[in-house]
Amino acid sequence: MNFQNRKQLIVRTVEERGSADVSELAELLQTSEMTVRRDLVQLAASGLIYRTRGGAMKVSLATDKHTFANKTAVHAERKDYICQLAAQDIQEGDVIFMDCGSTVFRLCQFIRNKRITVVTNSLPIVAELMTSDVSVNLVGGEVDKERQAVHGLMAEEHMARYRANRAFIGVDGLSLEHGLSANSEKEASTAIAMARQTEKVYLLCDSSKLETNKYLYFAPLSLFDVLITDKEANPDVIATYRQAGITLIN
Known part of the structure; x- marks a missing residue:
């Protein structure tokens, strides 16, 4: 799977779930965790996801002041x-x-x-x-x-x-x-x-x-x-x- 396809799937998954771990994404994409981490760095630099320790989070959940309210909704x-x-x-x-x-x-x-x-x-x-x-x-x-x-x-x-x-x-x-x-x-x-x-x-x-x-x-x-x-x-x-x-x- 090329980067563009992985990108779409990662962003969609994070948007739907609110957050996702590197291991989860690697299994979903059928690729290595190293590849996923590299993809997350690029996506975070583009502002499409928020990078967290061990994974990624939906941008709105990371930046919204009402963090707890958002977490309950995930x-x-x-x-x-x-x-x-x-x-x-x-x-x-x-x-x-x-x-x-x-x-x-x-x-x-x-x-x-x-x-x-x-x-x-x-x-x-x-x-x-x-x-x-x-x-x-x-x-x-x-x-x-x-x-x-x-x-x-x-x-x-x-x-x-x-x-x-x-x-x-x-x-x-x-x-x-x-x-x-x-x-x-x-x-x-x-x-x-x-x-x-x-x-x-x-x-x-x-x-x-x-x-x-x-x-x-x-x-x-x-x-x-x-x-x-x-x-x-x-x-x-x-x-x-x-x-x-x-x-x-x-």
Whole structure:
């Protein structure tokens, strides 16, 4: 496949998905990761995509001030499907942790009428649930304006004071070989802090993140109890995860 054809396919894929990793694009184009990286450099120089660590992002998502709102819109149908499945396990009276992930945020619409308590570091989740039947406990600490979330030592100490029945966390990358990975130490530390204080951890992960590796490896697969993904996941990958002993719902 020549560069022009690869260019069209890369740009279309990034536009549709919001972002894509080098490994994903290499598999899609049936070419080497080195070729993909070279193509991404040229496309970024032309302003057609935004280059990220390990891949590319849709330009509007990289430059728009409302980054979190845009992230929640990427793969929205997949995220809603995942959250519908997750909501089925939440019982009346539960105390649950919800991190600041864009997938986890979409769980709000399915729990609004449940009499539960949510402990979260996400400002959008607090805003979304303020007019619902849910009791909300906002984690205290420093506010990350871009991420619209509370992070830091004080936030971790706050979470350590509570026990939850369930925790719902997101992840930037997941692989059998390396476990959980993230684009930020802040989000990684929040996920670990929540997992320590809960009876059961649910990892909400859309299929585009399966078998991908991000900047920071922060936890083994044992951090979570249940993986919930969507119907678009590769059947071979799903089978491999289940063979590895992972409890998976899709």
